[in-house]
Amino acid sequence: MDQAATAEQGSPLLQDQLCFALYAASRAVTARYRPLLEELGLTYPQYLVMLALWDRDSVSVRELGAALQLESSTLSPLLKRLEAGGLIHRERRADDERSIAVRLTRAGSDLREQARTVPAAIGEAMGLTPEQDATAKHLLRLLTANVTHG
Template sequence: MLLDDQLCFALYAASRAVTQRYRPLLDDLGLTYPQYLVLLVLWEYGSVPIKEIGAALQLDYGTLTPLIKRLEAAGLARRERRPDDERTVLVSLTDEGGDLRVRARAVPVAIGDAMGLSPEDHREAMRILRTLTAQVAASG
């Protein structure tokens, strides 16, 4: 089998290219790509249990906790136990984390421009990638 015929390699190369394009944009915000993803969840949903952030990002607790601790140390997020359930840790934005959203609005636009996909191609790529993710996850 040829390397260029491997879908997994095409996905890997595309993922690396997109992540590399994110790097300078996120460096300007003082974020890593995984930290940016956590903030996207918080910007969308507000105060969220760590477990739900993990489910949304498909990350385990052991990977997620250090990311959130770094966001907390940077003054962008805070963790607190839910008063009615001490086992649940909620993550929420600080004022600074909320304000960062305004500066981050240029990121998806720049990435979209770099991808150069029409709206139809973007929707189709999303559909295919979501199907692929679900099928592979279900198979093993």
């Protein structure tokens, strides 16, 4: 590791902190999503839930929480709001009364078509090449795994 990189890791300066770069990037990206998602009637966390359900309808709350890396106490209010909005339905699983299945309603399924333009709009706003996009995702997943399991 070179001397400049070592100095930055121990630097007390805000602009040298990886945590701040992640925080600022996350806020900027989430803010860019906001107007696109308002047209769909969704918040960013609700959009993430819908993405997970569009990928795989009928999942347990536990599976959904694991996929989104959310605690039940955070996920439950999101699901209640989506259910009140007519986008999902929750019901006890027949094969396991302790487990609750989350399913898309017709309106929830139909919303997927309206949301198809969101990823491209965000991708364009980010301005990354396909290689940079893949590298960024790889590094962020690695960082998450390292911090979570380290």
